[in-house]
Amino acid sequence: MIQFKLAYHHLVKNKNQSLPFIFSNTIWIAVVYIFLAMLYDTNLKNISFGTIAVALMQLGLGFVILVSGLAIIYAEQTLNKQRTKELGLYSMLGLNKHNLRQVIGIENLLFYAISTGLGLIIGITFSKLSVMSLRVLLSFEHLHQTLTIKPIAIAAIIFAIIFLLLTLYDFLGLRHINPMTLWQKASKPETVPKGHTFLAITGLIVLTIGYYISISSRASLSAFLQMMVAIILVVVGTYLIFIVGSIVFLKLLKQNENYYYKPKNFIAVANMLFRMKQNGAGLATISLLCTATLVSIIASVSLVAGQNNLLNLWSKRDIQIVSTSPINLVQNEQITQFASKTNISLQSHRQMTVTTPTNGELKNNYFKANNSLKTEVAISSLDLQQYNHIEGSHYHLADDEILLYSPDNTYQGKEIIIHGHTYKVKPVTSFDTSFVYNHSTYKPIFIIAKSQAIAQKINPTPVLYVTSFNTVGTKSACKQFGEKLPNLLNADPASITSRFVIKDLFGSLFGGFLFIGVLIGLVMICATAMIIYYKQVSEGYSDKANYAIMRQLGLSQQETRKAINSQVLTVFLLPIVGAVINLAFALPVLKNVLSVFSMYNINILIIVSFICIALLIIIYMLIYWSTTVVYRQIISS
Amino acid sequence: MSLLNLKHIKKVFTEGNTNQIVALRDIDLSVEKGEFVAIMGESGAGKSTLLNIIATLDQPTSGTITLNQTDLSHLSEKDSSQFRREHLGFVFQSFNLLDTFNNRDNIFLPLVLSKAKHEFMIDRIKPLSKALGIDNLLDRQPSEISGGQKQRIAIARALITQPDLLLADEPTGALDSGNSEKILRLFNQINHSGQTILMVTHSAEAASYAQRTLFIKDGIIYNELYRGDQNRSHYLEQIINSLAALQSREVTSQ
Numbered sequence: 001m002i003q004f005k006l007a008y009h010h011l012v013k014n015k016n017q018s019l020p021f022i023f024s025n026t027i028w029i030a031v032v033y034i035f036l037a038m039l040y041d042t043n044l045k046n047i048s049f050g051t052i053a054v055a056l057m058q059l060g061l062g063f064v065i066l067v068s069g070l071a072i073i074y075a076e077q078t079l080n081k082q083r084t085k086e087l088g089l090y091s092m093l094g095l096n097k098h099n100l101r102q103v104i105g106i107e108n109l110l111f112y113a114i115s116t117g118l119g120l121i122i123g124i125t126f127s128k129l130s131v132m133s134l135r136v137l138l139s140f141e142h143l144h145q146t147l148t149i150k151p152i153a154i155a156a157i158i159f160a161i162i163f164l165l166l167t168l169y170d171f172l173g174l175r176h177i178n179p180m181t182l183w184q185k186a187s188k189p190e191t192v193p194k195g196h197t198f199l200a201i202t203g204l205i206v207l208t209i210g211y212y213i214s215i216s217s218r219a220s221l222s223a224f225l226q227m228m229v230a231i232i233l234v235v236v237g238t239y240l241i242f243i244v245g246s247i248v249f250l251k252l253l254k255q256n257e258n259y260y261y262k263p264k265n266f267i268a269v270a271n272m273l274f275r276m277k278q279n280g281a282g283l284a285t286i287s288l289l290c291t292a293t294l295v296s297i298i299a300s301v302s303l304v305a306g307q308n309n310l311l312n313l314w315s316k317r318d319i320q321i322v323s324t325s326p327i328n329l330v331q332n333e334q335i336t337q338f339a340s341k342t343n344i345s346l347q348s349h350r351q352m353t354v355t356t357p358t359n360g361e362l363k364n365n366y367f368k369a370n371n372s373l374k375t376e377v378a379i380s381s382l383d384l385q386q387y388n389h390i391e392g393s394h395y396h397l398a399d400d401e402i403l404l405y406s407p408d409n410t411y412q413g414k415e416i417i418i419h420g421h422t423y424k425v426k427p428v429t430s431f432d433t434s435f436v437y438n439h440s441t442y443k444p445i446f447i448i449a450k451s452q453a454i455a456q457k458i459n460p461t462p463v464l465y466v467t468s469f470n471t472v473g474t475k476s477a478c479k480q481f482g483e484k485l486p487n488l489l490n491a492d493p494a495s496i497t498s499r500f501v502i503k504d505l506f507g508s509l510f511g512g513f514l515f516i517g518v519l520i521g522l523v524m525i526c527a528t529a530m531i532i533y534y535k536q537v538s539e540g541y542s543d544k545a546n547y548a549i550m551r552q553l554g555l556s557q558q559e560t561r562k563a564i565n566s567q568v569l570t571v572f573l574l575p576i577v578g579a580v581i582n583l584a585f586a587l588p589v590l591k592n593v594l595s596v597f598s599m600y601n602i603n604i605l606i607i608v609s610f611i612c613i614a615l616l617i618i619i620y621m622l623i624y625w626s627t628t629v630v631y632r633q634i635i636s637s
Numbered sequence: 638m639s640l641l642n643l644k645h646i647k648k649v650f651t652e653g654n655t656n657q658i659v660a661l662r663d664i665d666l667s668v669e670k671g672e673f674v675a676i677m678g679e680s681g682a683g684k685s686t687l688l689n690i691i692a693t694l695d696q697p698t699s700g701t702i703t704l705n706q707t708d709l710s711h712l713s714e715k716d717s718s719q720f721r722r723e724h725l726g727f728v729f730q731s732f733n734l735l736d737t738f739n740n741r742d743n744i745f746l747p748l749v750l751s752k753a754k755h756e757f758m759i760d761r762i763k764p765l766s767k768a769l770g771i772d773n774l775l776d777r778q779p780s781e782i783s784g785g786q787k788q789r790i791a792i793a794r795a796l797i798t799q800p801d802l803l804l805a806d807e808p809t810g811a812l813d814s815g816n817s818e819k820i821l822r823l824f825n826q827i828n829h830s831g832q833t834i835l836m837v838t839h840s841a842e843a844a845s846y847a848q849r850t851l852f853i854k855d856g857i858i859y860n861e862l863y864r865g866d867q868n869r870s871h872y873l874e875q876i877i878n879s880l881a882a883l884q885s886r887e888v889t890s891q
Contacts, residue, residue, distance in 0.1 A: 261755045546737060550750075554720075555718060556715045559750070
């Protein structure tokens, strides 16, 4: 069949363009497969907090599908330029539009088949290898992976749809076009998109709405859809802003005659303007991938870094028992006996009574009790005498004064209004026997009032008895003691907190998140590298002829190098700047997600963010530097 | 002293380890300032090699070449690039306009590479675009104009640096006869204003516009024809006869 031959011939003949295209498609398919494999081929669902992990993975999957779809459509436009020329020739030689459609269809089918085949092989290999190596590196044994057909099939279907849309788009481009225009279209520069002011404003609005949703929504499973919408809006907005923004930026550079008519800038700006939409789209893709890398790594590393914080929040004592009735003498005897049996001694025994925490929200220093999506704090109260005793402090309070303990000092208000009464707040930073009732994710706030009566007025709930002590002995003995204690006392496990037990639990839990985060981060940074590589290679081949002409006219090797550097450096930082801005708006979401894990310390998040951004910039520069070498080799070969 | 001097130029290409191809055997050639010289010859006669050597894109195996007393046979890559853009102008068969620039910037390119001031470029392009009749083309893209128009832009690009020597490689090879004639008349016009031109061509018609025609065969200059005071059609006849003689000698020598 002649159409097949033509399609195949075109693919092979233009291997300078078709190979990088196949290459980038392969990367996208591999990335999507890796996400699908994590969702369907692992026991992710069954590990602790698995539902949240699955939801986050689904968000990530939605993100990569969207970005890969857009990136593939843009990459194909470059390819199309060359193809349009050939199609013009075929059309002059007598192929009708139906035949041309067949050629396009077959060629896209070939692209799809090759890319999907390669992508799946790479995806399967990469996910197997990375799961194996990360399991060893992070000593995380809880995650298991199998190989099933489901993620393979889903990945194949997703990309079949993307390629189908692509083909329809190509068909649309064929209409109203005669052989001559097909023939000429190939060497035309890209034009400024119609209504680009409108597009820029649309982009800004879309991005702002996306940012707004992400800032205002609270992290919970019910916000899943909202988050997905936010991601879609941010992705679309980023693309629009980068495409229109980079065009405006380049046009401004061109208008500045003193800048533009310099040897290195002249060539660089003209090259970028020639393929301005593609240039902007490429930068947007890179920026989004960088954002994804940052978000996944920062979130998981913050969780791990905040692990000790959470541990201290749950219990600063080795053992803490929260009960509705005081520990009786029999139980006390049981505890002491069990302690000597497991070869540990008990120290600094403490007891206090507090009111049962009331859930609610704090808004403008006003506490409102509720149990809804808006709930974020759990307030309980005790009297000053107990607090001074536990802390060894000497505070004095008036009737309308209170001490307030919040984790990491997160309550900033000067006063607090509860049940219509206003109290002056004196923040305190230490409370040795603070605890999280039932290990809920609400932020625990302790109010210390002058007397028991006022404490009851502030939070009129039955009292809870909190007994705590430290254990001295070998680590394993202490852990064993903590594990067995609930059984011994016949109590709810959530009411007895053992630091030793919790520490191990957190280790595996956050290890799992670190594992997933590092995996996604790794996939994203690899994809970033590959996309930058793709950009440089495809641009290298399209610029090659021009540089050859300029060498004839008197451009030396050294000047060529300068022009290339300028071309790379002018827009080099834009994706990183974009990624950091995106990250800034993602941080509130991250903070919310982390608060699901009772992590309220924003400092950790910020420090981790800065370290990650610095690392990303270094890696990014290395990628750019090495791919620029490739670009230069293509130009001067 | 002539503007361009080639003495005993020899160029040998080595293919593999042993197989040597002699492209130019022994070329002696000089071009005076203000001359319009055409070089003719069959494909493979060594025309392109000769042009590349004069254009400093290639270096001779032996022999000397000087332009304005500058020795061109041993220039470094950097020096030859600079030399090309300051002293030479190029017009190619396939125009070689850059589709990334509009026509104006295509013309500016050599000046930009030489770090000229923008005001200077504007001063230079004004009379040039008027003389070449390309005023209304400057803001358009190369992809939007015809072949003849493209070649005019290319000529403007070659002339904007006011080069010592304009090198033209088959400048009418991709043009129809009407446009070819216009371009060659333009060459005459440029030449009359003092520009030295060296043109390589297949076409006797094109060569007939020159003052002198050199015939290259098998790496040496076989014959030389001066136009003198003859009119163009007479000179063209002479060139055609000369070419025929060159070919018949080939037949007899075999």
